[in-house]
Amino acid sequence: MTAPLEARELSLIREGNTVLDGVSFTVAAGEIFALLGGNGAGKSSTLLTFLGFLEPSGGQVLVNGISVDSDITTVRDAIAYLPEATSLYGHLNAYENLDYFLDLAGKSAGRVAIDAALDRVxxxxxxxxRRLQSYSKGMRQKTAIALALLRETPILLLDEPTSGLDPVAIDEFHDLVKALAEGGQTVLMVTHDVxxxxxxxxxxGLxxxxxxxxxxxxxxGKRIDTETVHAAFAERETA
Ligand SMILES: Nc1ncnc2c1ncn2[C@@H]1O[C@H](COP(=O)(O)OP(=O)(O)O)[C@@H](O)[C@H]1O
Ligand SMILES: [Mg+2]
Incomplete structure (x- = not known):
């Protein structure tokens, strides 16, 4: 079966610097893959290549088996992307934001469907x-996830989605992401949080x-051992 996300020997040069160097991985349908790394490791850049905002200098990125550069529209239609800072509007309320961004994505949803998505998150x-400028970071993340739900994209890309959230909001967010993956969505998340x-x-992936x-x-059925990953992360960082 074709993997929803695949990086094949992906290399990327940004302003003369090698940012990604032969990175290969696949993410299967319904899987949550976390790319873990320190500042400047190339995490955000990896997401941007899947969205076609950065062009690989070597190798390939594929979305549902389609090379990103060959059909950018199809690729972007399949992906919901949560950047580090949400791109929603502070002066609009949740309904207005969702109406507006769904419209941009060529979709629409009635109030009932929008409320159902907001209930879910x-x-x-x-x-x-209320205007989003009065929201906590966690509430803005929820609204952004609701947008992703309403767009019904099979793939979710998350950039440091829990940074700045309190521990309860982080747990809630993780539960939501797990539920989405159980529903078949494919998740690629990048984070520095072991x-x-x-x-x-x-x-x-480190x-x-x-x-x-x-x-x-x-x-x-067990979670990945935090200690093991932490040790590898720390070792690599000082190596
Ligand atoms: N807009 C940019 N132009 C040129 N280089 C950049 C830009 N943004 C990031 N970089 C460089 O790319 C490398 C990886 O950055 P990034 O992908 O943002 O890392 P991470 O998300 O893991 O912190 C860094 O060395 C950074 O300096
Ligand atoms: Mg980043």
Whole structure:
């Protein structure tokens, strides 16, 4: 079966610097893959190549078996992307944001469907008619996830999705991502948070200076061991 996401010997040069160097991985349907790495490791750049915003200088990125450069529209239609800072509008409320961004994506949804999505992410009813500038980071993330749900994309790309969230909001967010994956969505998340990666991911790839230097998989129904990954992360960072 074709993997929803695949990087094949992906290399990337940005302004003369090698940012990714021969990175290969696949993410299977319904799988949560976390790319873990320190600042500047190339995590965000990896997501941007899957979206076609950065062009590989070597290798390939494929979405549902389609090379990103060959059909950017189909590729972007398949992906919901949560950047580090949400791109939603602070001066609009949740309904207005969702209407607007769904329209941009060539979709529409009635109030009932929008409320159902906001229920699913547990955004409080009273907040929905408030401008997003009054929201906590967690509430903005929920709204962004609701948009992804309404777009019904098979693939979700998340850039540091839990940074700045409090521990309860992080747990809620992880539960939501796991539920989406159980529903068949494919998730590629990038993060510098060892604990979060191990808590949510089926597989963790360790990225250091643009190279994939380690891989850890959840086995026998157990989560990936945080200590093991932390040790590898720390070792690699100082090596
Ligand atoms: N807009 C940019 N132009 C040129 N180089 C960039 C840009 N953004 C990031 N980089 C470089 O790419 C490398 C990887 O960055 P990035 O993918 O943002 O890493 P991460 O998300 O893991 O922190 C860094 O060395 C950074 O300096
Ligand atoms: Mg980043």
């Amino acid at each position: 547990a955004l409080p009813q009273e907040a929905r008619t 604990y979060g990666a191990c808590q949510v991911a089926d597989r963790v 990225l250091r200076h643009g190279k994939l230097v380690g891989s850890f998989a959840a086995e026998n």
